[in-house]
Amino acid sequence: MHDLLVAVIAVALCWGAERVTRWWLRRNEEGRIADAQRVLEKHGTGAFFYMPGFDAEDGELRGALDAMEYTGKIVLDRKGNVIGRVMPKVANGPHLRLVVDNT
DSSP states (O other), X not given: OHHHHHHHHHHHHHHHHHHHXXXXXHHHHHHHHHHHHHHHHXXXXXXXXXXXXXXXXXXXXXXXXXXXXXXXXXXBOXXXXXXXXXXXXXXXXXXXXXXXXXX
16 A cells, blocks of 8 residues: 555655646746747747648548648749648737627
């Protein structure tokens, strides 16, 4: 019974250490991104989110485009045109809420 208690405590400590480490790394990454965005805005540029599968029809091509979404690669068609969309920034402020009329 004592060995089981020691094992449970060890697992809990490892889980807690892993959660703290992930939180710390995520916090540092978010800070780096915020600093980079401020520098880009200071120089009159901006970073936008690219979604290659935004306009694609369902099917094999849509699946491939969705898989390429977070690779950092820009997908081009045969003519050299960019497939998908560069999404605009959303202004900070009050958020819209979905209101449903149930009558």
